[in-house]
Amino acid sequence: MNALTFPSPRLSETGERLRAEVREFLDGFEWPVDRDAATAFGGYDPQFSEALGARGWIGMGFPMEYGGGGYGLVERYVVLEELLAARAPITAHSVADRQSGFLLLRYGSERQRQEILPLIAAGKAYFCIGMSEPDSGSDLASVRTRANRVDGGWLVNGTKIWTTNAHRSHYMILFCRTAPAGETRHEGLSQFLVDMNTPGIVCRPITDIAGGKHFNEVHFQDVFLPDDAIIGTEGDGWNQVTSELAFERSGPERFLSHLRALEEFVRILKQYPSAEGTRVIGRMVSHLVTLRRMSRSVASMIADGKDPALHAALVKDLGTCFEQEIPDVLRLALQTEPDPGAADAYQAMLAHVILNSPSATIRGGTKEVLRSIVARGLGLR
Amino acid sequence: MDDETREMLHQALAEIFADEPSDLWGSLQTTGVDKALVPETKGGIGVNWAIACELLEIAGNNAAAVPLAETMIGHWLIDLAGAQETDQPTIAFASADAPVHLSRSGDVWRVEGTLRRVPWGSTSTHVVFMSDSPSPQLVVVDRLAPGVSVTSGRNLAGDPRDDIRLEGVIPAEVVPAPFEPRSLLVIAAIARSALMAGALERTLTLSVEYANMRVQFGRPIGKFQAIQQNVSVLATQAAAARAATEAGSEAIDEWLVSDDESLFHSVAALSAKIRTGEAAGAGAAIAHQVFGAIGFTEELNLQLFTKQLWSWRDEFGNEAFWADELGRQILGEELETTLWRTLAPLGAGITVGESK
Numbered sequence: 001m002n003a004l005t006f007p008s009p010r011l012s013e014t015g016e017r018l019r020a021e022v023r024e025f026l027d028g029f030e031w032p033v034d035r036d037a038a039t040a041f042g043g044y045d046p047q048f049s050e051a052l053g054a055r056g057w058i059g060m061g062f063p064m065e066y067g068g069g070g071y072g073l074v075e076r077y078v079v080l081e082e083l084l085a086a087r088a089p090i091t092a093h094s095v096a097d098r099q100s101g102f103l104l105l106r107y108g109s110e111r112q113r114q115e116i117l118p119l120i121a122a123g124k125a126y127f128c129i130g131m132s133e134p135d136s137g138s139d140l141a142s143v144r145t146r147a148n149r150v151d152g153g154w155l156v157n158g159t160k161i162w163t164t165n166a167h168r169s170h171y172m173i174l175f176c177r178t179a180p181a182g183e184t185r186h187e188g189l190s191q192f193l194v195d196m197n198t199p200g201i202v203c204r205p206i207t208d209i210a211g212g213k214h215f216n217e218v219h220f221q222d223v224f225l226p227d228d229a230i231i232g233t234e235g236d237g238w239n240q241v242t243s244e245l246a247f248e249r250s251g252p253e254r255f256l257s258h259l260r261a262l263e264e265f266v267r268i269l270k271q272y273p274s275a276e277g278t279r280v281i282g283r284m285v286s287h288l289v290t291l292r293r294m295s296r297s298v299a300s301m302i303a304d305g306k307d308p309a310l311h312a313a314l315v316k317d318l319g320t321c322f323e324q325e326i327p328d329v330l331r332l333a334l335q336t337e338p339d340p341g342a343a344d345a346y347q348a349m350l351a352h353v354i355l356n357s358p359s360a361t362i363r364g365g366t367k368e369v370l371r372s373i374v375a376r377g378l379g380l381r
Numbered sequence: 382m383d384d385e386t387r388e389m390l391h392q393a394l395a396e397i398f399a400d401e402p403s404d405l406w407g408s409l410q411t412t413g414v415d416k417a418l419v420p421e422t423k424g425g426i427g428v429n430w431a432i433a434c435e436l437l438e439i440a441g442n443n444a445a446a447v448p449l450a451e452t453m454i455g456h457w458l459i460d461l462a463g464a465q466e467t468d469q470p471t472i473a474f475a476s477a478d479a480p481v482h483l484s485r486s487g488d489v490w491r492v493e494g495t496l497r498r499v500p501w502g503s504t505s506t507h508v509v510f511m512s513d514s515p516s517p518q519l520v521v522v523d524r525l526a527p528g529v530s531v532t533s534g535r536n537l538a539g540d541p542r543d544d545i546r547l548e549g550v551i552p553a554e555v556v557p558a559p560f561e562p563r564s565l566l567v568i569a570a571i572a573r574s575a576l577m578a579g580a581l582e583r584t585l586t587l588s589v590e591y592a593n594m595r596v597q598f599g600r601p602i603g604k605f606q607a608i609q610q611n612v613s614v615l616a617t618q619a620a621a622a623r624a625a626t627e628a629g630s631e632a633i634d635e636w637l638v639s640d641d642e643s644l645f646h647s648v649a650a651l652s653a654k655i656r657t658g659e660a661a662g663a664g665a666a667i668a669h670q671v672f673g674a675i676g677f678t679e680e681l682n683l684q685l686f687t688k689q690l691w692s693w694r695d696e697f698g699n700e701a702f703w704a705d706e707l708g709r710q711i712l713g714e715e716l717e718t719t720l721w722r723t724l725a726p727l728g729a730g731i732t733v734g735e736s737k
Binding site: 004005006008016019020023081082085086259262263266267269270271273275277278279280281282283285286287288289290291292293294297314318368370371372374375378379380381 | 709
């Protein structure tokens with residue numbers, strides 16, 4: 001299996017049945033917010049999350065004994081892409097569903113799994129990820145947040161940043177130092193399950209350039225974590241965290257978050273056709289369907305127990321560059337001025353996409369870091 | 382076809398290319414790969430399109446200056462239509478600016494017009510093309526038949542792309558088209574995509590080798606982040622090209638057993654050459670940048686691959702042609718049908734009908 005081999009994605013009859021069910025559910029759901037508003041992007045809606053949980057569409061890959069659906073990752077993928085394509089408000093539970101749950105399933109203690117996984121699957125436990133710090137972005141191994149051994153547990157001090165939804169999550173997966181770096185900087189790092197109600201944790205929201213209030217600075221001051229808060233093995237945090245990344249990097253969220261803009265573009269062109277618009281849509285669709293195939297292929301590889309970290313990096317790079325191109329090709333093909341508050345859906349959508357596009361190639365690994373990973377995988381350096 | 386046979390085919394082809402025989406095309410023909418798509422019962426190998434495109438990727442990976450793609454398609458078409466087997470058929474397309482007229486008087490068919498840029502037209506024994514009127518027909522013309530004249534042309538890689546003029550030519554055979562005639566162009570485009578995917582992969586391999594070997598400023602240039610970033614982009618383009626090609630070849634196989642009349646209705650099939658053609662341009666540019674001046678010389682192999690890429694991307698419709706076609710398909714859907722539901726229809730790939 002070389003870096004360029006993306007096996008045909010597996011088709012699943014169960015998955016295709018689920019696709020129909022999800023569409024029916026979405027078509028019938030009473031949306032609490034205006035679905036056409038640009039602000040409906042990345043919606044956070046616990047009520048919706050719980051409704052999805054009740055349908056069994058969160059934690060689908062968890063075993064039944066932990067409240068999951070016992071589905072494969074291929075079926076989970078179908079449900080997720082349908083939710084994303086419909087701009088369903090899934091951000092409350094999406095981190096837990098995408099990666100934290102799988103992390104606990106793989107490395108968590110039996111107590112953690114029994115206590116947390118059923119709550120995730122029910123759409124009632126939301127997670128954030130404490131990785132980046134003010135002085136540690138792409139260079140994750142340089143984190144300085146420290147957990148020191150004390151009687152019966154650990155005392156955590158430090159600051160995390162860019163932590164999406166920290167202010168409204170129940171738990172954080174905290175990545176920090178538990179011992180000084182050894183021969184390699186990757187030693188002495190660990191992961192903890194942190195209850196966000198623990199005294200000493202303070203969240204300060206940060207407003208992004210699109211006006212979104214999703215991410216935070218999170219301060220830890222003498223935060224006590226019990227012994228059993230550790231996830232997996234003390235000191236093995238680096239290996240554990242990198243295993244999460246294939247989930248984080250290759251999913252459909254990496255190329256479907258601006259689908260709404262393309263949808264709106266197509267809707268307008270169907271009514272007011274243009275030669276340039278026709279060509280643009282043909283080209284963008286060819287990119288989109290190719291990305292979808294590659295992303296589904298990675299999901300199939302993970303389901304088969306392979307480690308497609310390199311493939312995931314490659315898909316994220318391609319996917320996010322595609323997303324970033326959307327505003328540019330659209331604005332030139334259908335000329336209008338972007339206005340975030342416009343009543344016109346296309347104008348509002350365009351504004352939203354332009355303002356949000358810089359984040360695509362930064363969050364979850366900058367494209368430069370991803371390209372270094374790919375280059376190393378190719379045998380350079 | 383089982384995985385073992387498939388592996389053997391891959392192996393056989395790879396060995397021939399490794400041997401660099403003086404008569405490459407002759408060596409390839411002895412393996413029967415030119416008839417790979419013809420059923421075993423008719424003397425072929427009986428591969429499907431997915432495997433056929435893998436074989437074409439291997440050919441592209443070796444910048445093979447042979448008419449493999451067009452002969453494969455030619456033999457397959459002739460067999461599918463139930464026409465008489467020929468020695469070495471190539472395929473051709475009438476274009477809007479150069480229509481080809483097929484007419485019949487009594488039992489005698491005659492064909493008139495010019496087939497432009499026919500790949501390996503001058504070296505093939507027969508030219509096979511589809512005609513829409515008076516009814517969908519597959520036409521087989523003997524290159525040596527009276528009234529056939531050939532004007533030579535070349536692509537950037539030096540392969541023959543010849544204009545074939547037909548003046549009152551009596552075709553060797555005219556049989557009812559085995560499928561909707563225009564679909565043949567989509568198939569030809571996907572075959573070109575497969576060649577490009579293979580060639581792109583080689584430009585990547587060559588670039589990685591060269592970057593690790595070439596020393597400047599006291600270290601291999603592959604240690605510089607600027608080079609690493611570019612080569613990584615080349616890799617993503619090569620991977621996308623391959624994925625788009627595989628989606629396209631699988632789409633041909635699915636279409637052949639579906640109820641759908643035209644392959645033009647398949648998003649994956651129309652996407653293949655758009656995505657692959659774009660990757661070819663972007664990838665070739667990066668490879669040449671990695672190689673610097675030496676890559677701009679005839680001495681180096683890199684040019685064999687990039688010249689083919691720059692040729693193939695414009696043959697059988699370039700990115701713009703296919704983007705227009707795909708765009709029209711997408712925009713032809715009903716207003717209420719969202720883009721997503723066009724791209725991800727319910728039950729895709731699950732139901733299977735009768736073979737065409």
